[in-house]
Amino acid sequence: MRIKTIALLSAGVLAMAGGLVPVGAQTPPPSTTVQQDFDAATALDAKPDRTASLAAWEKLETRTKAGSRSRGIVLVRKAPTLFALNRADESVKAARAGLALLPADDASLAEDRTRAFLILGQVATDTLDYAGAVTALQQAEASALTTGDKLGAMLALATAQVFIDPTAAAATLARSDTLIAKSKLENSVAARFARERTLLKLNTGDIAGARASALQAIRLLGGLETDKVDIMDASARSDAAIAFLLGGNAEEARRYMAYTGAGRMVKGSFDPAAEMRSPDCGGDAGLKPQDVAVVEFNIASDGTIDQAVPIYAAGGGQVALEFARAVKGWSWPAEKVQAIPAFYRYHVRVEMRCSTAFQRPSIGDGLDGVLEQWLSSKGVTVAPEPVGPQAAALAGQRAELASAAAQSPDGLRTLAAIYRLTSNPTVAREERAALYARALAIAKANDAPPSARLTFDLPGRVDAVTDIWKPGVFERTLTPMVSEPVYANDPQARAAIRLIMVDGAVARTRKSEKNDTAIVTLRQVADDKALRPNDPLRVGALIRIASIEERNGQIDAARATFASSGLTANQCAIMDAPPKMVSKPGSEAFPMEAQRWGFEGWTQVQYDIGADGNVVNQRALLSYPPFIFSEAGTKFFTMAKYAKTYRPDGGLGCGATTSRIKFLLPESARRGS
Structure with missing residues (x-):
């Protein structure tokens, strides 16, 4: 379950040192003292009613003097409650405002400063701004005075650093080892550090080390035979399963995965339905077909994704974060979610790869190219992108x-x-937003072309908003730009804005929704007479329209739209008459190891069909549980046979077809009889 309040490893809450300073005389006089209100608000923080807690802190805020340290303390204490109420932007503002009022040289306020930095780190982590999380959590560690507070900051810091700067993550864990050696930790806390070490080693290729630390975490949590299994147990066992699998021991991997409970629900099922989709390859994220990631997420009771975190990626930390961002946009109808037991909703892991069906060029790369050409025309050379770890290039x-x-x-x-x-990517979101604003001012002062300005203006507006994942926020943030004269009068600029608006909106809507508004916006780009017929932005709009039409079941329209892009329309999904499957494997496709361990699951496979009817280039896009059915799913379609298709050039019959296969046990096996 997602924990939305800051939990330090040390216990207790310090009273406000030196007392609270009231605003002044009030009429009528309050029936309670400021300190009593503070104690009451603190007590409410320990209860589940966050609305009541917020009301208490806001009441106290009005009773403290503006600009005082007491007001700063109240704002810092209010920030976690705002975050728990899904008001991330307000939470960040409260924490920042509170920090500004806390004297840096007042040691009695160290815990409150640490609290503020921790909530900033948690908000950044939750919104997948891991670079921002690193910045805030480094400050939390530096401001913490107690061993428990420092360890709490280090644990959260290492979580983010694994995917931003693995070398720094190793250093953080080494510092924590020094403190742990002098402390007595609960086994459950020690297991959390062992888990972070597991993820670091998994993502840096030390599979043997990952396996050892994963097994250590499991032992600390009571082993495989413990009576009570919680989310931490399931995560540690899943970590071990991934480590064993990457180390070539599939049998042990399945054994540890079996002990997570994944794919073994007796009541209900985790059905991917139509709402899960892989991100497209290419684009601004630059995802490649060979990239693979495991993402863990929680499904809220309303069907939205409560939290998504990367676990493992072959392709680097930014790949892991990009797949997690894709998951943040998934959702299910609330009634379907109710059929999934809560334990499984709070701990779902899927294996992911990007889709090649509608690969698209990067809009950002095009804008960057305009900026670099303009700077070059002014005699300014842009430094090349660094080779190697981005963190090493930062200084x-x-x-x-x-x-x-x-x-x-x-x-x-x-x-x-x-x-x-x-x-x-190691620069924090808030710092980036400030840098973008600074750069935009320079670009305007030097009369940069509109598309060059967009390199800073578009991401700058997005990065200025913490709650960008809330429904409608992305669209509301960018929509005004289309009407601003500097962009509205430039064909390339207005097209780029509209494409990015649509990409953000579609990523945040259910796959089953029609996206009619998105098609209208894209048509404005595709039908813009000021764009050349083969302009990459116009082609990009047509590809996106075809993708939405195909998803809506409008195959004829999708085929016509794709053809008008000038690209070869050999995608199976939009062909006039895609090849028919003429033979397929039977029950032998169900992997015996999975059957023996009682697994059920599914995999979504993408593949090309050759003109001879054979399947080629098959690859699993989505698999649950991770890695259990990926190989079986791809083998299923390898053994399938399609009708032959005549192609004068000897090319593919059709490409990038996507099929989902479920692996279900007989009801008797599910009941254990």
């Missing part, structure tokens, strides 16, 4: 910005330095 990029700004704060060299720095 040099900051130094270049400082040097350029010292020479000319508003010069184009400074603009180029900001551009390169903001492209580094």
Whole structure:
């Protein structure tokens, strides 16, 4: 279950040092003292009624003097409650405002400063701004005075660093080892550190080390035979299963996965339905067909994704985070969610790859190209993208910005330095937003073309909003840009804005929804006479329209739209007469190991069909439980046979067809009889 309040490893809450300072005389006089109100609000924090807790802190806020340290303490204490109520933007503002009022040299406020940095780190982690989480949690560790508070900050910090800067994550865990050696931790807490070490080793290729730390975490939690199994147990066992699988021991992998409960529901089922979709390959994320990730997520009672976190990725930390962002956009009808037992909703892991069906070029790359060409025309060279870990390049990029700004704060060299720095994924969201605003001002002052300005303006507006994943927020953030004269009068700029608006909106809607508004917006791009017929933005709009039409079941329309893009329409999903399956394997396709362990699950497979009817290039897009049925699913379609298709060029019969296969046990096996 998602924990929305900050939990430090040390117990207890400090009373406000030096007492609380009231605003002044009030009429009529309050029936309680400020300290009594503080104690009452603190007590409410320990109860589940977050609305009552927020009301108590807001009442107390009005009784403290504006600009006082007491007001700062109240704001810091209010921030976690706002976050628990799904008001992330307000939570960040409260924490930042509170921090600004806490004197840095007042040691009695160390816990409150730590609280503020922890909630900022948690909000950033929850919104998948892991770079921002690293910045905040480093400050939390530095401000913490007690061993428990430091360990709490280190644990959260390592979680983010695994996917941002693995070397730094290893250093953080080493620091925690020093403190742990001097402390006595509960086994459950020690297991959390062992789990973080497992994820670090999994994602850095140390499979043997990952296996050892995963088994250590399981032992600390009571072993495989413990009577009570919670989400931490399931996660640790799933970690071990992944480590065994990557190490080539499929039998042990299935054994540990069996002990997670995944794919073994006696009542209800985890049905992928039509709502789960893989992100498209390419695009601004640059996902590649060979990239694979495991993402863990929680499904809220209303069917939305409460939280998504990366677990493992072959392709790097940014790949892991991009797949997690795709999961954040999934949702299910609430009535279907109710059929899934709560334990399974709170701990779902899927294996993911990107789809090649509607690959698209990156809009951001096109805008970046315009900016770089314009800077080059002004005699300014942009530093090349760094080779190797992005975190290692950060210091040099900051130094270049400082040097350029010292020479000319508003010069184009400074603009180029900001551009390169903001492209580094280890820069925190809030810092990026400030840098984008600074760069946009320089671009405007130097009369940069509209598309070049968008390199900073588009992501700057998105990064300025913490709650960007809330329904409608993304669209409301970008929609005004289309009407702003500087962009409205430029065909490339207005097209780019509309495409990005649609991409963000579609990623946040259910797959079963029609997306009629998105098609209207895309048609404005496709029908824009100011764009060349083969303009990449126009082609991109047509590809997106075809993708939505295909998903809506409008196959004829999708085929016509795709054909008008000028690309070869050999996708199976939109062909006039896709090849028919003429033979398929039977029950032998069910992997015996999974049957022996009592697994059920499913996999979504994408593959091409050759003109000879044979399946080629098969790959699992989505699999649940991770890795259990991926191989069996791809083998199923390898053994399938389709009708032959005549192709004059000898090419594919059709490409990128997607099929889902469920692996179900007989009812008697499910009941254990």
